[in-house]
Every structure is written in C-alpha cells, then in structure tokens.
Amino acid sequence: MQAIIRIENLSKSYADGFQALKNIDLDVFPGEIFALLGPNGAGKTTLINIVCGIVNPGSGRITVDGHDVVRDFRHTRSMIGLVPQELSTDMFETVWSTVSFSRGLFGYRASPQHIERLLRSLSLWDKKDNKIMTLSGGMKRRVLIAKALAHEPRILFLDEPTAGVDVELRKDMWKIVRDLRESGVTIILTTHYIEEAEQMADRVGVINHGEIIRVQEKHELMRELGRKQLVLHLHEPLARVPASLESFELELAASGARLVYTYETRAARTGITALLTELSEAGIRFHDVDTNESSLEEIFVGLVRQEASPDGRTGAGPTQ
Amino acid sequence: MRLNYHAISAIYRFEMARMRRTLFQSIATPVISTSLYFIVFGSAIGSRIAEIDGVSYGSFIVPGLIMLMLLTESISNASFGIHMPRFTGTIFELLSAPVSFVEVVTGYVGAAATKSMILGAIILATASLFVDISIAHPFWMLLFLVLISVSFSLFGFILGIWADGWEKLQIVPALIITPLAFLGGSFYSISMLPPTWQTVTLFNPVVYLISGFRWSFYENADVSVALSLSMTCIFLFICLVVVWWIFRTGYKLRT
Ligand SMILES: Nc1ncnc2c1ncn2[C@@H]1O[C@H](COP(=O)(O)OP(=O)(O)OP(=O)(O)O)[C@@H](O)[C@H]1O
Ligand SMILES: [Mg+2]
Numbered sequence: 001m002q003a004i005i006r007i008e009n010l011s012k013s014y015a016d017g018f019q020a021l022k023n024i025d026l027d028v029f030p031g032e033i034f035a036l037l038g039p040n041g042a043g044k045t046t047l048i049n050i051v052c053g054i055v056n057p058g059s060g061r062i063t064v065d066g067h068d069v070v071r072d073f074r075h076t077r078s079m080i081g082l083v084p085q086e087l088s089t090d091m092f093e094t095v096w097s098t099v100s101f102s103r104g105l106f107g108y109r110a111s112p113q114h115i116e117r118l119l120r121s122l123s124l125w126d127k128k129d130n131k132i133m134t135l136s137g138g139m140k141r142r143v144l145i146a147k148a149l150a151h152e153p154r155i156l157f158l159d160e161p162t163a164g165v166d167v168e169l170r171k172d173m174w175k176i177v178r179d180l181r182e183s184g185v186t187i188i189l190t191t192h193y194i195e196e197a198e199q200m201a202d203r204v205g206v207i208n209h210g211e212i213i214r215v216q217e218k219h220e221l222m223r224e225l226g227r228k229q230l231v232l233h234l235h236e237p238l239a240r241v242p243a244s245l246e247s248f249e250l251e252l253a254a255s256g257a258r259l260v261y262t263y264e265t266r267a268a269r270t271g272i273t274a275l276l277t278e279l280s281e282a283g284i285r286f287h288d289v290d291t292n293e294s295s296l297e298e299i300f301v302g303l304v305r306q307e308a309s310p311d312g313r314t315g316a317g318p319t320q
Numbered sequence: 321m322r323l324n325y326h327a328i329s330a331i332y333r334f335e336m337a338r339m340r341r342t343l344f345q346s347i348a349t350p351v352i353s354t355s356l357y358f359i360v361f362g363s364a365i366g367s368r369i370a371e372i373d374g375v376s377y378g379s380f381i382v383p384g385l386i387m388l389m390l391l392t393e394s395i396s397n398a399s400f401g402i403h404m405p406r407f408t409g410t411i412f413e414l415l416s417a418p419v420s421f422v423e424v425v426t427g428y429v430g431a432a433a434t435k436s437m438i439l440g441a442i443i444l445a446t447a448s449l450f451v452d453i454s455i456a457h458p459f460w461m462l463l464f465l466v467l468i469s470v471s472f473s474l475f476g477f478i479l480g481i482w483a484d485g486w487e488k489l490q491i492v493p494a495l496i497i498t499p500l501a502f503l504g505g506s507f508y509s510i511s512m513l514p515p516t517w518q519t520v521t522l523f524n525p526v527v528y529l530i531s532g533f534r535w536s537f538y539e540n541a542d543v544s545v546a547l548s549l550s551m552t553c554i555f556l557f558i559c560l561v562v563v564w565w566i567f568r569t570g571y572k573l574r575t
Contacts (some may be wrong), residue, residue, distance in 0.1 A: 014575060052416040056574045074324070077418040088409030092341065097334075104330025105417045147413070 002066075003027035004155060004186050005051065010060030012046055012210075020046040022210045024060070028188060030154075033181055035201035035218075036190040043210040044190040045085055048157050052082045064155065078107050081148035085159040085190075087140050091133035095124055098132060099146045106151035118146050122176070138169045145176065156180060158189040162196060174199055198222055223266055230261040230272065232279075233288035242282050248275050259286070327419045331427025335401050339435050346435070347442060350389055354443050357385055358450040361507060372509050373540040378451035383534040384506030385447065386440050390465070391472050391501055391526070393439050395493045398432035398476030403489055406481070406573075415574060421567030425477065432473035433466070440465055454537065460545075461536035467552045468529055474559035481572050500526045510542040525551060 005028040012021040020043045028034045036044045049055040051062055053073055062069045064076035090098055099115050119125045122142045127135060132143060141161070148156060158177070162170045177187055177200055191197055197204045197218065204221050206214040214221065237256035248271065251260045263270045279286075339346060362378035369377040405411040414424060447453060455461050483489045504526030510518055521527055522543070532548025535541035541548070566573065 049412075054412050054415045054574065056570050074322070074418040074420075077416060080416070082412070082416050084409075084412050086409050088412065090408070090410055092338075093334075097337070101330050101334050102413065104326045104333075105413065105419065107324040107326050107418050109326060 001029050004030040004065055005188070006063045007047075007051070008061045010047075010050065010057065010062060012043075012050060012055070012058035020210050021050075021058070024210075024212055026205060026212060026215065028186060030186055031181065031184055032202045033177065033187045033189070033200055035197035035204045036188065036207055037192075037194065037197045037204050038190070038207035039192060042207045044207060045159055046210075047207070048082070048159055048188070048190065052080055052157060053077055054082075074107075078151065079153055080155045080157065081151065081153035082157045083141070083144045083148045083159060083161060085163065087137060087144065089132045089140055089143060092131060094129050094131055095119065095135070095143055095146070096128040098143065099150050102147040103150035106153075108151045114152065115146075115150065118149055121179075122146050123172075138165055141165065141169075149180075153185070155186045155188070158187065160190050160192070162191070162193075170196075194222075223264060226265045227262055228265050229290075229292040230263065230275075231290040231292065232259040232261070232286040233257065233290075234259060235285045235287055238284070242284070244282055245275075245278055248278070259284075324417075324419050324423050327417060327423045328426045328430075331424065332431050335428060335431030336434070338401070339397070339431070346439070350393070350439050350443050351446050354385060354389075354446045355450075357381070358447065362450055372512075373538070375538050375540070376451065379453055380509075380534075380538070381507050382444070382447045382451065382453055383537050384501075384530050386443050386465075387468070387526075387530050387533055388498070388501045388506050389443055390436050390440050390468055391497050391529075392493045394432055394436040394469050394472035395476035395479060395497060396489075397435050398429055398473040399480035399483065399489050399492075400476075401428050401432060401480065402477050403480035403483060403486075407486075411573070421563060424567070425474070425563055429470060429473040429477055432476060433469040436469040436473065437465055440469070456539045457536045461533070464529070464533045464536055464548075464552065467556060468533070471552060471556040471559055474556065474563060478559060478562050478566065481566055497526075500524055501530070505530050505542060509540075525555065528552065 005026075007024055007026040010021055010024040011019065013019045024047065036047065038044050046055060050057045051064070051069060053069065057070065065079055067075045069076045093101070096115065096119075099119065100110060100112075103110065103115065116125070119128055122145060124139065124142055124146060127139060132140060135143065145158075145161075161173050161177070165173065177189070181187060189200065201218050204214075204216060204218050205212050206221070216224075231253070234257055238252060238259070239256060241250045241252060241259070248261055251262075252258070253260050261272075261275055263272065358378065361381055366377035366381075371377070372380045405414060444453070479489065479492050483492075503521065504524045505521070510521055510527065510531075513521060528543055528548045528551035531542040532545055532552065535545050535548070565571070
C-alpha cells in the first residue's frame with residue numbers, strides 16, 4: 001500500500017543545539033490509527049509539529065499524499081488537522097465562531113451543516129454560543145478537536161488526546177477516534193500509556209531520545225511488552241537451576257536467593273502452574289512471591305538494549 | 321500560486337470581531353482625546369496664535385491630529401492582533417494552516433488598517449464640529465490615509481512578532497512614535513522652527529507623512545508632495561520586505 005505520510009531520514013536540532021530527532025524513517029498508511037508511544041521529551045511533539053509545519057524541519061524529507069510538506073505546503077496542510085498537546089484556544093470567542101474560523105483558515109467555504117454535525121457528534125452543540133473560557137478543560141479539548149476537523153481533513157494528528165482527561169472522557173475520546181477511522185480518516189496520536197496505544201492503535205511506533213526504536217503491529221508489540229516476572233524468594237539459596245527446570249528458562253538472582261521466571265501474560269498458557277508443580281517435586285521451597293510488570297521505562301531500556309545487541313536476544317523483559 | 325481567499329476573509333473577520341467587542345472604547349477614546357486637543361490647542365492656545373499660511377490654527381492641526389492617531393492606533397492594533405495568538409499559543413493554528421505570509425498579512429494588516437481608517441474618519445467628523453475644514457484634494461487625502469494606515473499596521477505587525485512581551489509592545493508607540501509625531505509638525509509648521517532645527521527635523525520620517533497629508537487638505541506643505549509620497553512608499557516597501565523575511569525564515573514564529 002502507498003504510504004499517506006512518508007518520513008525519510010528526518011533529523012532536527014533546536015536552536016540551542018539539542019538534537020530532538022535523529023534520522024527518523026516512518027511510513028503511515030491510509031486509514032490506520034498509528035500511535036507514537038514514548039516518554040516525556042522523546043520527540044513526539046517535535047515530530048508531529050514538523051509534519052504540520054509548526055516547527056521548521058532540519059534535514060530529511062517528508063511527503064504527505066506524495067507532496068513535499070515544505071514545497072507543497074498548501075496541499076499537504078489542507079489535508080491535515082492537528083489537535084495540539086496544549087489547550088490553547090481563544091478565550092473570548094464562542095465555540096461556533098472559533099470552529100467556523102478554522103474551516104475558513106484552512107481554505108474551505110463556510111458550511112454550517114458540517115459544523116453543526118461536528119459539534120453534535122462531539123456533544124458540544126448546546127455549548128455552541130458559549131464563550132470558550134466558560135468551558136471545562138475536557139470541553140475545551142473537544143473544541144480543539146472540532147477545530148481540527150472543521151476542514152474535513154483526511155489526516156488527523158492528536159498530540160496526547162487524553163492527557164488530563166478523566167476515565168469517562170477518555171473512553172469518549174477512544175470512541176471518537178474509532179468513529180473517525182470508520183469514516184476513513186488516518187489518525188496519528190501520541191501517548192505515554194501502553195494501555196492507550198493498545199486500546200486505540202493498529203500500529204505502534206516506539207520513540208525514545210529522538211529515535212524510533214520500533215514500529216510494529218500492535219498485537220505483536222503487545223505480546224512482547226506484555227511480559228511479567230514471577231520472583232520466588234527461596235528458603236535455601238541455590239547454586240544453580242536444577243536440570244529438571246531447564247525448560248522454564250529460569251534465572252537466579254540475589255546470589256541464588258531468588259528464582260526469576262519470565263512469562264507472557266497473553267500467552268495461552270503462562271506455565272505458572274507447571275512451574276510450581278515442578279518446584280515442589282524438586283523440593284524447592286519458597287517463603288514469598290513477587291510479580292513485576294514491565295513499566296514503560298523498563299520496556300524502553302529493554303527495547304533499546306535489544307536494538308543494540310547484535311543477536312537481539314536480550315528481549316524486552318523487565319530487568320532486575 | 322493560488323491564494324487562500326477563505327483564510328484571508330476568516331482572519332479579517334476574526335480581527336474585526338475582536339475590535340467590535342471593544343467598540344465603545346475604540347471610538348470613545350479618540351473622540352474624547354480629539355475634543356480635548358481642540359479645547360486646549362484650538363480654543364485656549366490657538367486663539368493667541370496667528371493663522372499659519374492662511375489657515376486658522378484650529379484647522380491647521382486637524383491633519384496632524386489625525387496622523388498622530390493613525391500612527392499610534394495602527395501600530396497598537398496590528399501589534400496586539402498578532403502578539404495575542406503568540407501569547408496564548410493559538411498561533412499554532414496559523415502556522416499549520418495552508419496559508420503563506422500573503423494571507424496572514426493581508427488579514428491582520430487589512431483589519432488593523434481598516435480600523436485606523438474608520439478612526440481617522442471619526443476624528444475628522446469630530447474635528448469638523450469644532451473648526452472649519454476644507455479638503456482640497458480628497459483623492460490624495462484618501463491615498464495618504466490608506467498608505468499610511470497600511471504601512472504603520474505592517475510596522476505594528478512586525479513589532480508584534482518581534483516583541484517578547486507586552487512591555488515592548490507599549491514602549492515603541494509611546495517612546496518612539498508619539499515623540500516623532502509631536503516633533504514632526506503635528507501641531508506646527510516646520511517653517512516656524514529655527515533653521516538648524518528645521519534641518520534636524522528633516523531626519524524625522526513622520527515629517528513627510530504629516531506634510532503630505534496636510535497638503536491634501538490645505539495645499540501648504542513643509543516638503544514637496546512628491547517627496548512625501550515617495551517616503552511613504554519607501555517605508556511601506558521596507559515593512560513588506562521585513563514581513564516577507566520573517567515568514568521566510570520563521571523568525572520568532574517557527575523554532
Ligand atoms: N523550542 C525548543 N527548543 C529547544 N528544545 C526543545 C524545544 N522544544 C522541545 N525541545 C526539546 O526537545 C525534546 C523533545 O521534545 P518534545 O516536546 O518533542 O517531546 P515529547 O515526546 O512531545 O514529550 P512529552 O511527552 O513531554 O510531550 C525535549 O528534550 C525538549 O526539551
Ligand atoms: Mg509532547
């Protein structure tokens with residue numbers, strides 16, 4: 001399939017010399033929901049802002065629908081809607097006028113029907129004549145979504161759509177995104193949360209320190225990221241893992257006082273029951289049990305390390 | 321290049337709506353201050369000043385007064401208009417929109433200049449309640465009005481992008497433009513000054529604007545009309561180049 005957004009070898013350094021993006025290559029395909037997952041300062045906003053024209057690109061090339069975003073900015077920008085991370089809106093405008101303004105700014109003839117449909121679908125219709133400053137934070141975010149959709153873009157960027165949003169609204173947001181996808185809009189969103197990437201995305205790009213570490217189908221990535229560790233605190237330290245337990249690929253920690261089992265939460269069988277049976281048969285007793293879930297930070301460490309090691313065997317599992 | 325006319329109209333209407341929200345203060349301020357000038361300069365002091373080049377002092381100061389308002393209002397409106405989105409962060413939308421500097425400048429500067437011209441007309445109407453006004457060359461009067469409103473709105477637009485805070489935004493009109501307008505012959509003829517000061521004054525660009533504008537009313541000028549017109553056009557051209565450069569490089573707009 002032809003990519004709708006193609007980013008080739010993009011690098012960006014800010015004026016202070018900080019390199020925010022390093023040789024990014026990324027393709028986004030029409031109609032998909034693509035999540036950029038990464039911790040604070042990873043470069044997600046920088047990447048989005050360059051595609052949208054808010055930040056000057058450094059080196060590299062970006063095309064949208066086959067058109068260069070710098071040379072053919074009129075074509076590419078009119079296809080794109082952006083909901084920024086910050087809630088910046090005109091406080092004194094009404095919802096209706098600010099959304100209509102956006103449509104005009106992006107070069108489209110006024111269409112009260114479209115705006116009405118939009119505001120209704122975002123549950124903003126009864127607020128249409130309210131000044132924006134009288135709205136709650138969640139409503140302001142919806143106003144920003146309405147503004148981004150006012151010109152019927154084919155591509156929508158959502159920069160942390162659920163930051164500071166309560167559970168209820170977060171669910172709403174997920175529904176809005178899915179509905180948009182149904183209507184054929186390509187969506188790129190950024191998030192800190194694996195759960196969110198999992199709920200919404202078709203594909204996930206993991207970004208850290210300005211580099212795209214991994215781009216994968218969501219299900220594949222989740223399988224890898226969904227690892228957990230079972231840590232058994234032993235009564236008697238072991239010198240080595242008994243041969244009968246070899247198939248579990250156990251590791252010894254804390255000078256043999258702990259036995260660590262890594263398993264996949266999403267696998268059909270986690271193997272925990274079998275392990276415990278084998279352990280009691282081998283006469284290994286323990287007095288406490290911990291489980292560790294990989295935090296996002298650990299996953300990044302794991303993924304980066306995996307990229308770095310030539311045989312890629314280190315895996316994305318948690319580290320002790 | 322196909323221009324995005326919908327964007328120009330959206331920006332223009334947005335700016336005009338912002339001005340409408342402050343309609344009362346936009347109109348009341350110039351009307352009151354014009355009246356004050358006439359009471360102080362026209363009636364109290366002016367009655368003791370002989371005619372200047374055959375025009376009564378009260379009438380003589382009308383073009384200068386309009387010019388003073390035009391300069392300060394154009395600058396403050398345009399600078400405020402573009403500084404506000406930078407301050408609130410809503411500028412992201414402008415930067416991500418399919419518009420070039422042509423649309424942005426036409427929208428913002430067009431709106432600021434429109435407002436200045438409306439104010440100019442209001443001041444003229446207020447002044448006519450106090451003194452006799454004749455306009456010898458209405459076409460040239462209008463031309464100067466438009467050119468100067470546009471130029472100084474452009475200048476204000478540049479100021480609004482350059483300034484990092486509200487303070488700088490206030491300082492330029494108050495500390496540079498107002499003094500230049502006062503010293504540039506708003507309220508007197510350059511020929512009334514001692515010869516050395518006349519020479520010094522010719523370095524003040526506002527002199528040319530006021531002189532040309534006053535000529536369109538009373539046909540008396542401190543410098544030749546052609547020179548006035550050229551100076552106005554040069555200033556306009558310089559501002560255009562600076563704005564073009566700002567958008568080309570993203571100066572203070574794009575990081
Ligand atoms: N204008 C700027 N000048 C200098 N450095 C900047 C600028 N904007 C961002 N940075 C730096 O670039 C890096 C990436 O920032 P960016 O905003 O893209 O991260 P992010 O992934 O969106 O983070 P977050 O999840 O916190 O929003 C950060 O280290 C940030 O400090
Ligand atoms: Mg960000």
